[in-house]
Amino acid sequence: MHVQTEEQIHCVNSALRAANSSKPLVIEAGAGCGKTTTLQSISSALFQTGHANQLYLAYNSALAAAGRDAFPSGVEVRTVHSAAYRALSKALVHRKTGTVYSKHIIDALALDGRSGIPDKFAYARALLTSMERFCASADNNICLDHIAHWLLHDSISKEQAIADTQSLFQLVSPLSKSNIPVSHDAYLKTWHLLGAPGMNEYDSVLVDEAQDSSAVMLACLEHANNLIAVGDSAQQIYAFRGAVDALRNMDGMRCSLSQSFRFGPEVAILANKLLQKKKVKPSLFLKGMAAKGTTLTAAPKGEAVTKIYRTNAELVKDALMLYDYNRSDQVFVIGDLEDLALKVRTAFDLKSGVQSGKKHPSFFQFKSFSEAEVWAEKYADAEIAQIISMTKEFDSRSSDVVGMLESIGARTKAYKKPPSDAKFVLTTAHRCKGLEWANTIIASDFDKLFTPFNQKRLGSKVDDELNLLYVALTRGIQTVDIRSSYLMDIAKA
Ligand SMILES: Nc1ncnc2c1ncn2[C@@H]1O[C@H](COP(=O)(O)OP(=O)(O)O)[C@@H](O)[C@H]1O
Numbered sequence: 457m458h459v460q461t462e463e464q465i466h467c468v469n470s471a472l473r474a475a476n477s478s479k480p481l482v483i484e485a486g487a488g489c490g491k492t493t494t495l496q497s498i499s500s501a502l503f504q505t506g507h508a509n510q511l512y513l514a515y516n517s518a519l520a521a522a523g524r525d526a527f528p529s530g531v532e533v534r535t536v537h538s539a540a541y542r543a544l545s546k547a548l549v550h551r552k553t554g555t556v557y558s559k560h561i562i563d564a565l566a567l568d569g570r571s572g573i574p575d576k577f578a579y580a581r582a583l584l585t586s587m588e589r590f591c592a593s594a595d596n597n598i599c600l601d602h603i604a605h606w607l608l609h610d611s612i613s614k615e616q617a618i619a620d621t622q623s624l625f626q627l628v629s630p631l632s633k634s635n636i637p638v639s640h641d642a643y644l645k646t647w648h649l650l651g652a653p654g655m656n657e658y659d660s661v662l663v664d665e666a667q668d669s670s671a672v673m674l675a676c677l678e679h680a681n682n683l684i685a686v687g688d689s690a691q692q693i694y695a696f697r698g699a700v701d702a703l704r705n706m707d708g709m710r711c712s713l714s715q716s717f718r719f720g721p722e723v724a725i726l727a728n729k730l731l732q733k734k735k736v737k738p739s740l741f742l743k744g745m746a747a748k749g750t751t752l753t754a755a756p757k758g759e760a761v762t763k764i765y766r767t768n769a770e771l772v773k774d775a776l777m778l779y780d781y782n783r784s785d786q787v788f789v790i791g792d793l794e795d796l797a798l799k800v801r802t803a804f805d806l807k808s809g810v811q812s813g814k815k816h817p818s819f820f821q822f823k824s825f826s827e828a829e830v831w832a833e834k835y836a837d838a839e840i841a842q843i844i845s846m847t848k849e850f851d852s853r854s855s856d857v858v859g860m861l862e863s864i865g866a867r868t869k870a871y872k873k874p875p876s877d878a879k880f881v882l883t884t885a886h887r888c889k890g891l892e893w894a895n896t897i898i899a900s901d902f903d904k905l906f907t908p909f910n911q912k913r914l915g916s917k918v919d920d921e922l923n924l925l926y927v928a929l930t931r932g933i934q935t936v937d938i939r940s941s942y943l944m945d946i947a948k949a
């Protein structure tokens with residue numbers, strides 16, 4: 457066990473005082489500043505005051521698995537979704553859970569037989585977006601605020617859109633008996649609407665990486681008897697999924713953790729400078745650990761490295777280069793590569809007109825490649841647009857790209873984390889949350905978002921991009937090799 461820093465001791469003492477006064481405690485922390493370790497110390501201190509029944513909530517299942525090893529057996533370790541699932545398990549046992557696609561919605565709401573809907577796939581997709589917004593919110597009823605604006609055109613009334621979104625939610629809710637899959641967000645929302653049963657059975661609830669909590673999660677946490685939340689506002693990277701800068705919005709006592717144990721001062725100084733570019737200025741000044749001496753240089757020759765990208769397209773380009781050098785068997789990609797491979801295969805099939813295998817459900821409605829292109833443009837569908845641009849870029853290498861993605865995907869899907877012999881770990885910034893590596897490389901594709909044109913276009917959303925770059929920058933322990941000129945210019949300034 458480490459000697460606790462003064463900040464950590466202050467957090468533990470604050471947690472005990474907060475528990476006595478029935479107020480939540482919110483701990484604002486920087487990257488690698490001992491969030492999970494401090495929650496462990498708080499958990500032990502609360503045990504000693506009689507809080508025998510505790511729940512620790514991790515952000516995703518990989519972090520929950522790590523938490524299970526780190527917390528004593530008296531602490532239940534879950535994600536918010538798994539807490540919801542457990543409470544609704546009697547109903548969910550009869551239902552399939554997973555992604556809901558447009559085709560499910562068309563069938564479940566019998567849209568084929570309905571007149572007055574100009575494009576039923578677009579309508580289904582808009583209903584899904586509207587329902588997802590409702591599910592992420594703390595609201596009890598579906599109203600116009602949740603409805604996707606592109607659903608509201610002449611032929612569909614507001615009342616109709618709300619009623620259809622309501623019917624869709626009822627069908628995907630675990631409480632109904634339909635065949636449509638229950639989405640993870642739908643059972644979480646159902647749990648919220650029922651008053652988050654089970655949440656108040658714990659003496660204390662400890663929430664890790666709380667910055668990306670959505671409004672619905674925060675509403676569920678309101679049922680906790682004693683709440684301790686820790687997170688890093690600057691690592692909020694899921695605003696597009698409904699995360700709400702949870703830490704700033706939470707009421708309660710506050711304290712902070714600013715000493716990073718992961719990296720040295722050189723990274724901390726650059727991270728602070730980077731966060732100063734944000735429109736909403738950071739509330740925390742990050743301190744590096746002198747003993748770590750992390751350098752902003754390339755990894756020593758021959759050592760394993762992890763490259764962190766902004767986009768899948770750039771990641772795939774490098775994976776293809778490694779494939780060309782016969783190094784694919786040393787590559788590990790974080791995330792569901794088989795799903796990406798299927799999307800890319802489907803798009804290439806549409807382009808060539810030859811169906812070589814199964815079709816990805818996201819492409820179900822398209823009869824041609826140009827239909828997919830028109831759709832992506834018309835509905836600003838980022839998922840389809842990304843696959844289309846990759847298909848165009850790798851057109852001459854289609855079978856290599858698909859084969860490579862499928863084989864890396866099949867080889868690595870069994871692992872929860874990269875195997876120790878992985879020489880090249882490739883990840884997007886969104887996927888590297890909570891992880892760390894000895895040697896990292898920051899890819900150059902972050903730069904596209906920081907051109908003067910894009911900064912103006914993004915407006916306040918540029919803060920989300922800066923958060924992503926900050927997450928990428930703060931993963932390295934020994935070396936951080938910066939290939940982004942935008943970040944390098946900040947380092948030199
Ligand atoms: N007081 C301390 N002194 C030295 N190392 C510490 C201290 N507290 C935590 N650490 C170490 O710092 C690293 C990061 O801590 P962790 O709690 O995992 O951070 P986070 O959850 O913020 O990513 C771990 O290796 C942990 O053992």
Ligand SMILES: [Mg+2]
Nearest residue numbers: 491492664890
């Ligand atoms: Mg942690």
